[in-house]
Amino acid sequence: MEFQATLFAEEGPSATVLTPAPQRRLLTRGAWVDVQQDWLPSPDDVFATLVTDVPWRAERREMYDRVVDVPRLVHTYQVGAPLPHPVLTQAREALSRHYAPELGEPFVTAGCCYYRDGSDSVAWHGDTIGRGRTQDTMVAIVSVGDPRRLMLRPRGGGSSISITMGHGDLVVMGGSCQRTWEHAVPKVAHAGPRLSVQFRPRHVF
Numbered sequence: 757m758e759f760q761a762t763l764f765a766e767e768g769p770s771a772t773v774l775t776p777a778p779q780r781r782l783l784t785r786g787a788w789v790d791v792q793q794d795w796l797p798s799p800d801d802v803f804a805t806l807v808t809d810v811p812w813r814a815e816r817r818e819m820y821d822r823v824v825d826v827p828r829l830v831h832t833y834q835v836g837a838p839l840p841h842p843v844l845t846q847a848r849e850a851l852s853r854h855y856a857p858e859l860g861e862p863f864v865t866a867g868c869c870y871y872r873d874g875s876d877s878v879a880w881h882g883d884t885i886g887r888g889r890t891q892d893t894m895v896a897i898v899s900v901g902d903p904r905r906l907m908l909r910p911r912g913g914g915s916s917i918s919i920t921m922g923h924g925d926l927v928v929m930g931g932s933c934q935r936t937w938e939h940a941v942p943k944v945a946h947a948g949p950r951l952s953v954q955f956r957p958r959h960v961f
């Protein structure tokens with residue numbers, strides 16, 4: 757009996773809860789996006805821990821001959837760096853397991869972004885530094901805090917789609933999404949803080 761109870765405790769609730777079961781939306785040109793609301797367990801706790809424990813810094817991005825501020829705070833956990841909350845470690849493992857047959861490699865980095873209010877944002881872009889420029893790949897995002905819209909539009913023109921990323925939601929961009937589509941988190945008149953954690957495979961930025 758005791759043996760069985762131990763087995764259950766180790767294999768049980770969190771492993772089951774964390775198995776993703778997203779809905780896929782096919783876009784054009786081999787791009788897709790998977791969405792699952794309320795996926796991440798303990799989102800309140802993850803939010804509070806990340807706000808205080810991540811070594812946030814202002815993002816600076818080089819553009820042509822200038823360095824411009826991107827209005828949000830960021831920090832990236834590189835390959836092998838321990839993540840600041842155990843739920844994030846479990847989430848990354850669960851995502852790597854779930855997408856392994858399609859992706860063929862694990863998610864290894866965790867980029868964190870802190871949108872302090874509605875005037876923090878990220879402009880239209882694809883994650884095309886590294887292999888995303890030429891190869892199919894995936895970027896898996898978990899969102900905590902106030903909901904914000906992730907906009908997606910085909911590169912070169914076409915109508916955009918909007919996905920609301922709420923507290924604990926999972927959004928995965930896959931296929932050719934980074935090179936044939938662009939995404940953005942636009943400014944809004946009113947929003948409280950939101951944190952985004954993006955899991956990426958090796959050499960995708």
Ligand SMILES: O=C(O)CCC(=O)C(=O)O
Binds near residue numbers: 867
């Ligand atoms: O805020 C998000 O969830 C998306 C962030 C993003 O697209 C990026 O940092 O490359």
Ligand SMILES: [Fe+2]
Binds near residue numbers: 939
């Ligand atoms: Fe991005």
